[in-house]
């Protein structure tokens with residue numbers, strides 16, 4: 001029996017059986033063994049999803065989010081105890097089709113995006129069409145929660161998936177058909193254990209990255225032009241100010257010389273400083289954000305896409321572990337939503353809760369291929385709100401942001417891999433396919449993921 005915890009250390013499963021397959025056959029063996037021993041299974045990648053990917057209750061602490069090991073039978077009748085299948089040993093690139101009009105690569109589920117990106121660049125001069133702000137997720141983990149980057153022309157990573165091979169509860173490993181694929185691209189581990197994922201990819205592109213300080217919401221007036229001129233567009237909004245870093249990235253020629261002005265180390269130092277301040281004197285955070293935007297210089301660099309995205313190194317990300325929630329809403333509602341966000345930051349401050357991390361504002365093109373995808377509008381905008389795990393008061397603030405984003409005037413939906421307190425709607429078609437693929441509910445069901453913690 002062993003333990004597993006996720007990246008933010010909010011979710012911890014103790015007293016579970018852990019499988020670490022390195023081949024397709026070992027993944028099949030793990031599923032068969034778990035089924036024969038009546039173990040409820042959660043398949044995991046890098047553990048970068050937050051919480052249980054589900055509801056939290058006031059006062060919940062890390063240990064309470066465990067699967068049934070702590071409370072046999074509480075999750076699903078018929079299964080006792082719990083098992084986690086760790087997929088990091090499944091990391092090979094299985095096939096590359098470079099000649100097809102639509103280039104594709106087939107990769108084992110547990111390959112980490114960063115390593116897969118590097119291999120695709122080094123050996124094949126290919127790249128993933130989009131990337132989030134970290135690349136430490138596994139390919140199956142990233143698609144399972146509909147991980148996205150930012151740009152009006154870019155869909156989520158799962159939307160570029162053309163094939164999935166999955167080990168089902170009965171121990172068979174097979175390629176899913178088109179109908180099943182629509183459920184499996186974004187499935188939160190509820191259908192079975194993904195063995196491989198085939199992605200549509202592109203030839204390597206070079207990106208020209210430019211970061212500059214702008215006023216918000218004023219700069220929202222320029223978004224149509226930003227979208228027209230750039231492949232990637234995003235903001236980092238500095239709370240308590242009317243400023244944001246605008247990040248623009250457009251494809252460019254490899255010989256275009258890049259000017260490298262600001263070290264990533266600077267971002268790291270800023271993050272550490274704000275984290276420290278939030279612990280010792282949170283009421284000074286508004287002052288720090290206001291001063292931090294003074295004299296900020298532009299940043300400009302050029303490189304192959306996988307060296308530009310993500311911009312922030314993993315060590316920077318690991319320095320300040322966060323609780324993170326992301327709400328998605330129609331792009332047309334951006335201004336109203338931003339006003340609500342600012343009101344929420346002010347209301348929290350009035351209650352003595354201070355936000356110590358900028359808010360990420362992003363844009364995602366409509367998802368066409370996944371039943372569970374929340375990117376349902378022609379263009380989605382989103383706010384990611386972050387709160388250091390070392391600071392006090394995140395839940396009150398997140399609940400207030402969620403309440404405002406769910407208001408019918410905004411009509412928001414939660415990012416499925418991040419904290420949310422409202423259970424999203426699970427379409428009947430998804431449930432139908434889930435019952436066909438996993439009739440005995442051996443893998444986590446919506447009830448397991450979205451159960452309320454007493």
Ligand SMILES: Cc1cc2nc3c(=O)[nH]c(=O)nc-3n(C[C@H](O)[C@H](O)[C@H](O)COP(=O)(O)OP(=O)(O)OC[C@H]3O[C@@H](n4cnc5c(N)ncnc54)[C@H](O)[C@@H]3O)c2cc1C
Nearest residue numbers: 045046047048049132133138141144147148188189194417
């Ligand atoms: C620092 C940080 C930055 C992030 N940035 C972004 C971002 O820019 N954009 C964005 O959209 N999200 C972002 N996320 C969220 C992250 O992309 C998702 O939570 C993603 O699902 C994590 O992938 P993982 O490999 O860690 O999967 P895990 O967290 O281990 O698992 C996530 C889900 O996938 C399922 N799963 C994993 N592997 C398999 C498999 N082989 N078979 C079946 N199911 C499986 C799990 O059961 C679970 O439901 C970020 C997270 C962190 C911590």
